[in-house]
Amino acid sequence: MHKTDHLSANSQLRTLPLDGEDKTAAMVDPRNAPDQHFIDALRRRFPCEAEIDRVLTAKLKQRGRPDYRRESLDEVVAGIERLLHHHLDDEFTITNAGWLGGGASKIQVAFHLDWQDQGTTHSRDLVLRMEPPASIVETSRTREFEALKAAAGIVPVPECYWVDTEGAFLPHPGLIYARATGVTRPSKRPLGQVSGIGTNFGSELRPVLGRQFVRHLAAIHTVAPERLAQMKAFDGATLGSNASIIRQVNWWRRVWEEDRLEAQPLVEIAARWLRENAPALDHVSLVHGDYRAGNFLYDEESEQITAWLDWELAVLGDRHQDLAWLTGAHFGHYAEDGATFLASGLLPVSELLERYEQASGLAVDPARLRYFRVYNDFASTVHMLGTACRVARQGGTHQDVLVAWLAMIGPGIAAGLRATLEEVL
């Protein structure tokens, strides 16, 4: 550890002055407008994957600019046109553009595109998925694009077309993919929480979707190595090594240090424990990173899953990360008997894991599950108690009120993290 860097990063934060202190000096928080020294210190202290480092560094360099102003629809469409002109030689037509709801972290615009490409005529409903100036999770559109490409043909995902990695054409970085049809929850059931959390599919639909849910997860986790090797924005993961997992821990520990409004010893305890106990990979999987109800669409008539969405947190790593995530308390609910917990509102945990082992041919290791329960709660605590509060205070997103609302998940997750750490430490 670079102790000097650590001290400089930690000791500069004091949002309120103590009695008798100079108020101007005390209220300087380097995170509000990070300078190069601050950024360099964090990059040295928390090494992570190159593309993630690029995204996080860009985030910090942008912070401190004037308050967010949501672009008009016309401005966004003009950006789409610039991107398409860059990629297409022939004429194209954009129609029916409109804002699309759903998702707490990205701006989405639906539109119809007619275009010619090498003599072939295309006509598609498409979606622009674009970053706001600040997000509850700062991620790479290039990585998301590559993850979607890797999963294509293996599980249903929207077909990807173009990506603007650094916002050279669009107002902000974004990607364009096909608009998938379907719903995230039964249209005739009452609304649950925001972002699909705690969705109740009903007792008849659960097993139908649950079987597909498990089968798709197994397919994602067993994507062939040669396909994973095409994912150039990912640094790769090595069988028998825990280096990739430690990089992931560094990723979120760095984000905590970048975003937090106040210190929290719990986060440091978790990060240290995770680094010291990181398991070596026994299989390199494509990990979705946010695999749960709310992130897939299904057709209500055929009851078939039509698309897996939100791949922005995908990594090459350990399957237990997804398994611990989707069996987490906040994404499920109890069945009508009041006693059976349904993971992601779909299947009892034991049945889900048993089906997963059969479908994937990969074992479920309880010790790894526990490790990734700590990891996931650690990362979620960073998102909710660190980043969500930071970006909402900045006014940096397209839906600050939702982000601030989601931040209230944080204390429950942090309490779960504390309890699990008490068991393992």
Added chain:
Amino acid sequence: MIPDLELQLSVTIKALRDVVLPAIDPADGVATEQAHLALATLGMVRAHLPLRQKLAQTELSNALAMADSLDTGATAETALATARNKAKAVADNPASCQDEMEAARLSLLEEMERLIADVPADRFAALGRSCLASMQPQLDLQRRWVADAGFDPDATGLPAIEKMLSQSPANAKGTPVSR
């Protein structure tokens, strides 16, 4: 008199609920969701507003209890001890304002997080366990404070927030969370 905060909040909530929300185009899902969240947030603020001073006092008290559990008197803990002495003076002064209590609490948290980061490996587990045990009252308080958001059903099993704010950390009892 001038309209007090309670009055201003209640009329704002009424206007949003009775006039603004019904006027939103139902097809605009984002606007509808944000309007509902704005209303719910204002309702929560209205309920919590009278409790702010007690919250600041209790949170500072909880942070002091955490610091007590970590400060073993060794040289490395000197910075924490200094922050703790300052925070204790703020906590003991009945004239302390919310900003002063908050500043003292933040300073304590900074020193505790730094201590955890820097503690040698052979002391990490013991110090970590002490810290984890001592932070439960604060996490329970935070869970109860945001329980009405509905994300944490177990939080409703905790004592009422008014009761938690009048308890000292040593007397507070936690409620397990579902995992």
